[in-house]
Amino acid sequence: MTAHLKNIDLQDIQALLDRYSRLGPLPGILLPLLEALMPFLPLVVFVVANASAYGLWAGFLYSWIGACLGALIVFSLARWFGRRYGERIRRRYPRTERFFTWVERKGFTPIFLLSCFPFSPSALVNISAGLSKMPLHTFFTAIFLGKAVMIFMLSFLGSDLQAMAEQPWRIAAAIAVLVVMWYGGKKLEKRYGTDK
DSSP states (O other): OHHHHHTOOHHHHHHHHHHTGGGTTHHHHHHHHHHHHSTTSOHHHHHHHHHHHHOHHHHHHHHHHHHHHHHHHHHHHHHHHHHHHHHHHHHHOTHHHHHHHHHHHHOHHHHHHHHHSTTSOHHHHHHHHHHTTOOHHHHHHHHHHHHHHHHHHHHHHHTTHHHHHHOTHHHHHHHHHHHHHHHHHHHHHHHHTOOO
């Protein structure tokens, strides 16, 4: 089953969404949520399939909700385990202390930027943030904005693959959105005092 899930492609996902279309947005939300829990699943394929099956805006919304909920679940599980075993991990692996201190001090920017890119190790980001002492609101803001950028870019580009080849301005627009969101993230970071 794991091998099948790793090799799943866009047509398989679209067939799955068509088969379960009577369930409404539930499959479109559950697939990105599952990717957060099982990071070997192809998030890019899920987002593009959602945009193709539900349309740009609904596909974006369902993928965004699922990805953010999945990230919060992983963060919460890591935070729960971190309360029980975090200090033991830090004592046993003293080199991790520097990493966790950096995440706690500069947490918004790296989490936001890593969330903007579809091939970043999102499970590792979510677990590291959960094990650190980063405030939930900082993590949620970074994930909420970063996943919005990444998922919108993929939905925008994937909602009509032929139009992307015919209209390269779509790629330029996606890059511009990334730059604007990064700048907005830096402003929020300064406002909340997480950039020290």
